[in-house]
Amino acid sequence: MSVARSTSARKSSTAPKSAKKTATSKEKGRTRPPAGQSSAEHRGDLLEAMLRIRRFEERCVELYSAAKIRGFVHLYIGEEAVAVGINEALTPEDAVVSTYREHGHALARGVTAEAVMAEMYGKATGCSGGRGGSMHLFDASRRFYGGSAIVAGGLPLAAGLALADRMREQPRVTCCFFGDGAFAEGEFHETANLAALWNLPLLLVCENNLYAMGTALAREHAQTDLAMRAASYGMPAWAVDGMDVEAVEQAASRATEGIRAGTGPHFLELRTYRFRAHSMYDPDRYRNKAEIEQWKARDPVSRLTDRMRENGELGARELARIEHQITDEIDRAVESAEQAPEEPVENLLRHVTSARRRVVS
């Protein structure tokens, strides 16, 4: 397939999507699918968004093995339904705070594959100007506040974004992703308390993938029912099948509707699983193959694909078209990253402090 053809295909598929987002951004308490779009079309969008993340990260594995990208790289493969499902309930005006496993969050938020890949390459055109790498993706224009590699470190910051919105009566939601490991940190509990106490418009999204690095949930938590514990702060909290994108979207919509209605923070525990090791360095000795295979049987991508096939919503040709389009998009992102300029070393000290502050009396 030619580059030109797939470019136009990509444009035609993404343009209406972004227009749709803008159109619905001012709506509150919307339910899916939006008016004028069939469930089948919507499911197609969800599938495409998940596949983009999956294929992007598969390429990252190859590039890492080829030493094109370095550092700690934490893959999201298996957890795509969470990023995509949650993002569907957010508007461009909302804020997203993420973790070090954030390729999926960034792509679902609309940060381009090109900007993310260039950042993985450490290039000047990367979404963090080459200073962040895989763990620190940021895009202020999309209110994507990255990219925290300190487990739970993003939670208080997310409360602050929500506090600013509350103080200025902005009808916005701040969504904070974090893992089950972060739930063990004091910062989670301090933030949950503060958010509930101050009725902040905060969506707490706990991606419970059953392992904090290599430590299993039951080895890190005295009580493994995380939603129940979150509920003790006086906020609505429930557990969701994180391998089912439509279930995630439904739960996220319910939560954001509540938040937009002024009922304060909500907590979602997404029960999910990462098919890969914690990072590219991790030999993954702490899990057995049977467990991994069991979870792979619930792969959110094949699950939605199968559902759509059964419903007659997705033919082989259409799936191939989506796959081609995504492959092409990633090819171009890699090519662009390869060609992109390095940040000059003369710029090393840029962005340590802002250019110049005003001197005032």
Added chain:
Amino acid sequence: MGAGGTEVSKTTYREAMREAMREALRSDDRVFLMGEDVGRYGGCFGVSLGLLEEFGPERVRDTPLSESAFVGAGIGAALAGMRPIVEIMTVNFSLLALDQILNNAATLLHMSGGQLPVPLVIRMTTGAGRQLAAQHSHSLEGWYAHIPGIRVIAPATIEDARHMLAPALADPDPVVIFEHGSLYNASGELAPPAAPVDLDHAAIRRPGTDISLIAYGGSLPKALVAADELAAEGISAEVIDLRTLRPLDTEVVTASVARTHRAVVIDEAWRTGSLAAEVSARIAEESLYELDAPVERVCSEEVPIPYARQLEETALPQIADVVAAAHRAVD
């Protein structure tokens, strides 16, 4: 805004700081104050007394004792366009928020390639001398001054307490303000500022020709009294107030040492790895051939600050120690 007018008025360091905050809250609706006991209690050290009544609980927010959460919330609010002033009771407690200060506030601008400036002001008390024992008495300004991406200031005079907050709030980057607990009751005449206060320059608080006494924060009054005593002996000491601990203004220090050829650095922190160590190293790097004597340092003894009065006094730099150090350098 009494202190901002043209008349000289009698005030205290505490009132000057409060007036600075009142002015900030009045003049910019993005500014709000939050921290431990800043509202109903009036501030742990009485600095924010009355501000709750004037500005209400939305803008003068009592927080739980959750340093990490409320400092991090300040960072998030700053990212979203607010201008928070976050108060932490003492520098010892700030360690519970060090992750937020170092890994987020100081780092986000750089990690994001310049996209995310954090215009946040964090105020905290520091220092010993009030028999509060080890967990309320330490001086960790040097630790904060170690961190790129934040500005660290230490107003030592009533004028600076009154006039450094506005430029701190105007700074697009995080500013940490250290207020030495023993300064709050200091009183004096507050004159309108002769020039705009900037946060980049050290100040010569007393000119002299024989020796440079380099201090900041709670050590400045001790250095000034020591200079009086030295003057009575015929030794002319120049007293420098560093004011901004990061970025350090070494030009004023270098120029002073070029005149006096001797230096004593006074720092209430422990000597090992202290800001005094940094200042001494800068003098060695930039002014070694100007020196007629080794740089002297007057710091705290290397001990957690004890409760008992005589132990605490002995642990801390005292005026007599500064005078003795000056004698060693001059003689």
